[in-house]
Amino acid sequence: MTRRLRAVMTLTLGLTLLALPAVAHAQPARCFDPNAPTTVEEQRLDDRLTPTGPEVGPELARLGGFDDDVSRFAARLCEPISRAQAFHHALAGGTELWRTAVRRAQSAQTWDSYDDRPLYWARLLATKALRQWQPSGWRLGAADRAKVVDAFDRASRGVSDLRFADGVRRVAVTGFDPFQLNGPSVRRSNPAGAAALRLDGRVLATPSGPVVVEAAVLPVLWGAFDQGIVERFYGGALAFRPDALVTVSQGRPGRFDVERWAARWRGGYPDNNEVAARGAVPDAAGWPQPAHEFIETTLPHQRLVDAGTTPFPVFFNRSFCEWPVGVPPGTGTPSCRSDEPTPGAAAASGSGGDYLSNESMYRANRLRLGLGATATAGGHLHTPVLGQPADPAALTDPVFEQDRRAIADQVAALVSVI
Structure with missing residues (x-):
């Protein structure tokens, strides 16, 4: 999928990276509670280097090309989704983020391909969205939410993506x-x-x-x-x-x-x-x-x-x-x-x-x-x-x-x- 097409899809969903409460604390989407607790790591997402400069974490995620990935992941949470689908979505979303980061790191065609920071901050944007997510029609308890967050986190680190080849x-x-x-x-x-x-x-x-x-x-x-x-x-x-x-x-x-x-x-x-x-x-x-x-x-x-x-x-x-x-x-x-x-x-x-x-x-x-x-x-x-x-x-x-x-x-x- 081209970046242009992905951008169109994101616009159609009406949920850009900068509109997410997990990113810029702007108009909250209906399925996120901006007052839900987050981790110290996630709270650094609004840190800036200067009073008028961009928020560092989201800006690095954008520069690394992960804005569409985070937007699509969060947009899916605002669609009808079951408890079982939530775990699968977290696992699949984390795996996709990891594989995208690896492709980016090994490509000469991206902005500073050696930069590890875009993956780090994109992951935190997604886990913050999961912590503040309010499913429609059912309640996500603390234990189940922790499992969903953990599934995304592990997958987005490559922990569950071992694919060793044979014969070497x-x-x-x-x-x-x-x-x-x-x-x-x-x-x-x-x-x-x-x-x-x-x-x-x-x-x-x-x-x-x-x-x-x-x-x-x-x-x-x-x-x-x-x-x-x-x-x-x-x-x-x-x-x-x-x-x-x-x-x-x-x-x-x-x-x-x-x-x-x-x-x-x-x-x-x-x-x-x-x-x-x-x-x-x-x-x-x-x-x-x-x-x-x-x-x-x-x-x-x-x-x-x-x-x-x-x-x-x-x-x-x-x-x-x-x-x-x-x-x-x-x-x-x-x-x-x-x-x-x-x-x-x-x-x-x-x-x-x-x-x-x-x-x-x-x-x-x-x-x-x-x-x-x-x-x-x-x-x-x-x-x-x-x-x-x-x-x-x-x-x-x-x-x-x-x-x-x-x-x-x-x-x-x-x-x-x-």
């Missing part, structure tokens, strides 16, 4: 949403998410033959991790007996790190909903959960370091922190070293820290070990930090775009080495 090596990869979005940082991007979109479904040429990659983008939310989103994706991937699992996130300035240790500990830093979590990593219901304080990478770390990928240097990071034996975890001062964890000591942080990046590595590899997939390698890559456009009122600039492109391309090069 397979690698499963995850990136992350943008984070630290308060204030002027609402325009942040995450190169790990950009890399995942660029990689999903691609077949990479490697010295060992072709490798097909399936990817997803994880939320920066403790609650979603508690509900098992990491296990859902990698559990589905492990059914195909992949050669490797690679979690990817944004890490330190100016360098890539292959992290040696994942730790069973959350340090308490707030997530994208301003929720903090501290303590041992919880189990995910329904999945095997072997007890490990630390899990060591099995990625070919020296090969990744020596591969000569550019432009950033690649290091093998051996650091970790532990609570001394006999000291209750979370009390006192942890011991930080780069040798081997002490038998019986509780983990305080992995090589990649104690935030959700460390936890993605821990959960993916705890599951890998729990399912006995010892022939599958697993580990984590931290990318260089991506800065922000130089002009505080700008959504993008050439240096910002070039840096994100360089990081995402180097992630692909490193995945090819595995």
